[in-house]
Amino acid sequence: MNRKMKAISLLALLPFTIAACTTNPYTNEQQPAKATLGAGIGAGLGALGGLLVAKTTEADTRKSVLIGAGLGALTGAGVGVYMDQQEAELRQQLQGTGVSVTRVGNSLVLNMPSNITFAVNQSAVNPSFYPPLNSVALVLKKYDKTLIDVAGHTDSDGSDAHNQTLSEQRALSVANYVNSQGIDGRRMRVAGYGESQPVASNATETGKAQNRRVEIQIAPITQ
Secondary structure, three states, X not given: OOOOOEEEEOHHHOOOOOOOEEEXXXXXXXXXXXXXXXXXXXXXXXXXXXXXXXOOOOOOOHHHHHXXXXXXXXXXXXXXXXXXXXXXXXXXHHOOOOOEEEEEOOEEEEEEEHHHXXXXXXXXXXXXXXXXXXXXXXXXXXXXXXEEEEEEEOOOOOOHHHHHHHHHHHHHHHHHHHHHOOOOHHHEEEEEOOOOOOOOOOOOHHHHHHHOEEEEEEEEOEO
């Protein structure tokens, strides 16, 4: 089984700003080109030549970059309060969408099942899923003192290589859409885990459906 994980940092998207307007490929709306730069990558990894593929042993520098840029960090009891408020708003915004919100310590995990997010064996986000992602982006923009990790997962059907690539492409599609809604790409990190991290048995169709998912983990930026 292929246990390799590839992490794709969106840090490289930020230096590029273009004054002209362009069409968001997901919503068909006109908006500044810098806002759709991430979305334009689509399903192809590194299509813009700007993404960084990091090894798992490489340090995650997002926190220091963001603090250095003046974003600030959460401290003490304020961390829990901040995440409590964000959790409440996410639960309200995502009620009835099929996206679950789980609290893990001071982090939040949004579980997006593939049956509502993607067509079978495809990596482009379903247009019907734009509203939930818009809601997620709205909350992430308001609570900007967090790091955002987007992870793709598959079931065990198909080859390891295919599942690894599909998981990367799906995670990247979700991350790019969220980034296109105005979320600072310096906060984001994308990973594909293929079939290596199941949450249920792949011996049943129900279990496989649970394993096909994209998760967004939201963690506070702390000192």
